[in-house]
Amino acid sequence: MESISENLIQQATGGDREAFRRIYQITSPFVYTVALRTIGNAEDAAEVTQDVFVKLHRSLKNFEGRSSLKTWIYRITVNTAINHARRENKHRRKHIDYQKVPGEAFLADTTRAEIEKADTRQYLKTLLGTLPEEQRVCIILRELEDLSYEEIASTLKIKLNTVRTRLKRGREKLLSAARKEVITHEV
Numbered sequence: 001m002e003s004i005s006e007n008l009i010q011q012a013t014g015g016d017r018e019a020f021r022r023i024y025q026i027t028s029p030f031v032y033t034v035a036l037r038t039i040g041n042a043e044d045a046a047e048v049t050q051d052v053f054v055k056l057h058r059s060l061k062n063f064e065g066r067s068s069l070k071t072w073i074y075r076i077t078v079n080t081a082i083n084h085a086r087r088e089n090k091h092r093r094k095h096i097d098y099q100k101v102p103g104e105a106f107l108a109d110t111t112r113a114e115i116e117k118a119d120t121r122q123y124l125k126t127l128l129g130t131l132p133e134e135q136r137v138c139i140i141l142r143e144l145e146d147l148s149y150e151e152i153a154s155t156l157k158i159k160l161n162t163v164r165t166r167l168k169r170g171r172e173k174l175l176s177a178a179r180k181e182v183i184t185h186e187v
Helices: 006-013 017-039 042-062 069-094 112-129 133-144 149-156 160-186
Strands: none
Touching: 006 017, 006 042, 017 042, 017 069, 017 133, 042 069, 069 133, 069 149, 112 133, 112 160, 133 149, 133 160, 149 160
16 A cells, blocks of 8 residues: 555645545555455445545544554454444344355356466355454454554554464464365365
């Protein structure tokens, strides 16, 4: 993500719409990616992205600069995504979810590499889905977003040792789930 100058932040904080639009342009791909990796659904990630920028617009004047803007936006994005996922899970539990029978799995011109890539993404999504929310978010921020342990702790407002514990337990659960998957397919 491109860095954002203090001047641009101050302009946006002062109500400059063009400055806020520039911040949106710089950060929206990043916000969408974090939301998508947290939730795993493109449609929901787009909705979360929209919610994040509504929140940012309303609360940018409260940004005090104690952390970087990137860390602050991470925190808002992750929290918004988690809350969205919780609402969706409650909604799904209340209503019976009828799934359509899938048609053609892939188009005739889809290459083997594209199929394998899609399978890998689905496999990773499935594995991440086995983790409790707090471990999944830490794994995503560390392994996919490449944040340091300190940045994760700051983003999630948790202690550094909590980050380490969640990552360790999350990795152990991912390895266990992956091993079970291999054993299941070998039998």
